[in-house]
Amino acid sequence: MRNRLHACWAIAALTVALPAASEGIAVPSGLCQVGYWSSNRNLDGQEDVGLLNCSLAWRQSLGDAARVVVSGRGGYAVTGSADDWGGRVREAYLDWQAGAWSLRLGRQVLAWGRGDRINPTDNLAPRDFTLLVAEDEDQKLGIDAARLRYELSSSLSASVLVARFGAHKTPSGSLPSNTVRALEPGGAEWAVKLDHTGSLDWSLSYFDGYERFTRYTAVFRSPTAFVFQGEFERSKVLGLDAATALGAWTIRTELAYSELQPDCTGCAQYKRKVARAVVGADRDFLETSNVNFQVFALRRSNYVDPASLPAARQPLAMGVDRLNSEFGRDEWGITLRVSHRALNERLKVEVSGIADLTNRSGVLRPRLTYAYSDQLRLGAGADYFRGKTQSFFGSRKDNQTTFVDMGLVF
Numbered sequence: 083m084r085n086r087l088h089a090c091w092a093i094a095a096l097t098v099a100l101p102a103a104s105e106g107i108a109v110p111s112g113l114c115q116v117g118y119w120s121s122n123r124n125l126d127g128q129e130d131v132g133l134l135n136c137s138l139a140w141r142q143s144l145g146d147a148a149r150v151v152v153s154g155r156g157g158y159a160v161t162g163s164a165d166d167w168g169g170r171v172r173e174a175y176l177d178w179q180a181g182a183w184s185l186r187l188g189r190q191v192l193a194w195g196r197g198d199r200i201n202p203t204d205n206l207a208p209r210d211f212t213l214l215v216a217e218d219e220d221q222k223l224g225i226d227a228a229r230l231r232y233e234l235s236s237s238l239s240a241s242v243l244v245a246r247f248g249a250h251k252t253p254s255g256s257l258p259s260n261t262v263r264a265l266e267p268g269g270a271e272w273a274v275k276l277d278h279t280g281s282l283d284w285s286l287s288y289f290d291g292y293e294r295f296t297r298y299t300a301v302f303r304s305p306t307a308f309v310f311q312g313e314f315e316r317s318k319v320l321g322l323d324a325a326t327a328l329g330a331w332t333i334r335t336e337l338a339y340s341e342l343q344p345d346c347t348g349c350a351q352y353k354r355k356v357a358r359a360v361v362g363a364d365r366d367f368l369e370t371s372n373v374n375f376q377v378f379a380l381r382r383s384n385y386v387d388p389a390s391l392p393a394a395r396q397p398l399a400m401g402v403d404r405l406n407s408e409f410g411r412d413e414w415g416i417t418l419r420v421s422h423r424a425l426n427e428r429l430k431v432e433v434s435g436i437a438d439l440t441n442r443s444g445v446l447r448p449r450l451t452y453a454y455s456d457q458l459r460l461g462a463g464a465d466y467f468r469g470k471t472q473s474f475f476g477s478r479k480d481n482q483t484t485f486v487d488m489g490l491v492f
Contacts, residue, residue, distance in 0.1 A: 112138040117461075117487030123212045125480045126255025133214050133487065134158040139173075148178045173224045182233040189224040192243070194275070194287060195336050196323040198374050200417065202338035202358035203321030205289040206273060208248035216449060216463050216485070223248060241275045249314065250294040253481065257310075258401070264296045264312035267345055284324040293317040293342055298405040300398055308398070310405060315342040328363075334376075336360045355383040362417070371422045379414035387411070404477050413440040413474075428453045436475070443469020443476045459489040 117133040135157025143149045156169025175188030195201030199218050209221040227245035234240055249266055271291025278284050296312040303309060323336040336359070343353040362376030385408065388399035403409055419434035430451045437444040449463040464484040469476025 108140060108142045110138050110140040111492065112136060113459075113489050113491050115487050115489040117214075117485055119214050119483050119485040121481065121483040123214060123253060123481045123483070124255045125253035125478065127480060128255075131214065132158065133485075137172075147180060148176065150176050171224070184231045184233075186227075186229045186231075189226050190229070191222050191224045192227065192229075192245075193219075193222065194285070194321070194323075196283065196285075196325045196334050197336040197360040197378075198334070198362060198364065198376055198417065198419065200336075200360050200376065200378050202336050202360060203285075203287055203319070203323055205291065205294075205317070205319050205321070205338075206243070206245060206271070208250050208294050210251040212251055212253055214485070216451075216461055216487070223251075237278055237280045239277050241273075241277065243273045243275075245271045245273075245291070247271055247292050247314075248294070249296070252295070253478075256477075256480065257405075260308070261298070261310045261405075262301075262312055264314050267292050267314050269345075282324060282326045284322070287319075287321040289317070289319040289321070291317055292345065293340075295407075297342075297344075298402055300402055310402070313344055316345045317342050331363045331365045333363050334361070357381045370424065370427075371420070374417075374419040376417040377414070378417065379412070381412050382408065383411075385411040400472055404472065407474055407477070409441050409473055413438065415439045415444075425452075438469065438474050441469065441473035441476075443467075443473035445475045445478075457491050459491060460487075461489065462486045 114136040115133065119131040119133060120129060122128045122131050135155060137153070137155040139151070139153040141149060141151050151173050152171070153173040154169060154171040158167050171189060173189055173191055175186050175190045178185045178187075192206040193201075193204060194206065195203045206225065206227075208223045208225060210223055211221060213221050215221060225245050225248040227243055229241060229243045231239055231241040247267055247269070269292070271289070273287060273289040273291070275285055275287040293315040297315050298310045298312050300308050301311040317340055319338055319340045321336070321338045323334075325332060325334045327333075338358045340356045340358075341353060342356065358378070358380045360376055360378045362374060364372060364374035366372050386399065387410070388396045388403065391399055415436060415438045417434070417436045419432065421430060421432040423430050430449075432449040433447070434449075435444060435446045445468070446466045447463065449461070451459060451461045453459050462485065465482060467475045467479045467482050469479075471477055
């Protein structure tokens with residue numbers, strides 16, 4: 083059903099665009115890739131994955147006031163499974179502008195926040211964490227939404243957004259056999275945002291919708307039999323982000339305060355609260371290099387440490403924590419990303435890492451891309467996970483991988 087809805091958005095956008103194009107039909111752009119990954123990202127032990135896919139984007143102006151955008155991806159192993167053909171429409175929306183007003187209607191990728199890849203205020207963008215892509219931004223999926231924005235001044239705008247829920251796609255290979263998957267909620271989501279640009283860029287946002295990760299609890303069907311029941315939580319998030327230049331450095335921060343509870347009647351007693359923060363800085367060196375450093379932290383309410391429970395209950399509580407990727411009331415860590423361009427910017431080398439200092443786990447991610455020509459691009463990289471099983475990155479060791487790919491840009 084969801085795939086048919088995506089296709090309907092694309093067909094509707096094309097139907098509007100083709101007859102209305104007054105200056106000819108735009109030429110689509112895209113990238114086709116072949117590659118090899120030593121492991122997929124589904125935590126199921128699959129190895130030696132061949133990759134073949136194409137991404138396509140088409141942007142058509144409809145006079146001075148409107149445009150239509152359609153993009154998608156399709157091919158072999160695009161969803162992180164080692165033996166799967168598939169594809170999806172990522173975007174299919176109509177943009178319209180009249181004076182200070184603008185409206186975007188259709189399937190769109192929404193990206194909020196100014197942190198580097200860790201964005202506590204980015205509540206509207208579902209991701210496919212199984213995708214075999216080198217860049218995290220390519221994991222983002224579109225959602226069906228209507229966004230209305232009004233320019234209050236040259237530096238300040240206000241937006242209102244109504245959307246249909248879209249869940250994260252997470253690895254399923256490590257789920258226990260007694261897991262009951264959650265049904266996606268059918269209710270609408272909405273958000274408002276006040277955005278300022280200038281010497282100090284900032285935005286203030288409020289989101290009322292659903293948490294995109296499934297949350298699991300252990301439900302006993304009998305004194306000796308239980309299941310890990312999944313459900314989506316109702317989520318309300320107040321967010322603030324900011325960025326400013328301080329000499330050669332750019333300083334960024336992002337804060338979010340969330341209230342979450344199961345989407346059911348009479349569940350107020352299970353309400354929990356989560357506060358997240360990211361503070362970082364980045365700068366260029368010698369016009370060819372960049373360094374980015376961040377500190378991130380979060381605090382959860384109502385967290386119960388498995389070590390505080392009776393010994394017989396600890397294994398079950400630890401299993402629930404692994405399913406929910408929660409390993410303490412307080413967690414904090416650092417990120418570091420260093421990149422360098424050479425050979426007239428044809429060669430880019432990047433090394434990034436995340437260290438979970440609370441539970442002593444981490445990931446190291448080297449990347450290399452080389453543009454042989456304007457059309458031919460070569461790439462290679464790896465993801466190395468370290469840590470004990472009861473930690474965020476240690477629980478993802480089966481997703482450790484190396485990859486090479488070749489892409490043709492058109």
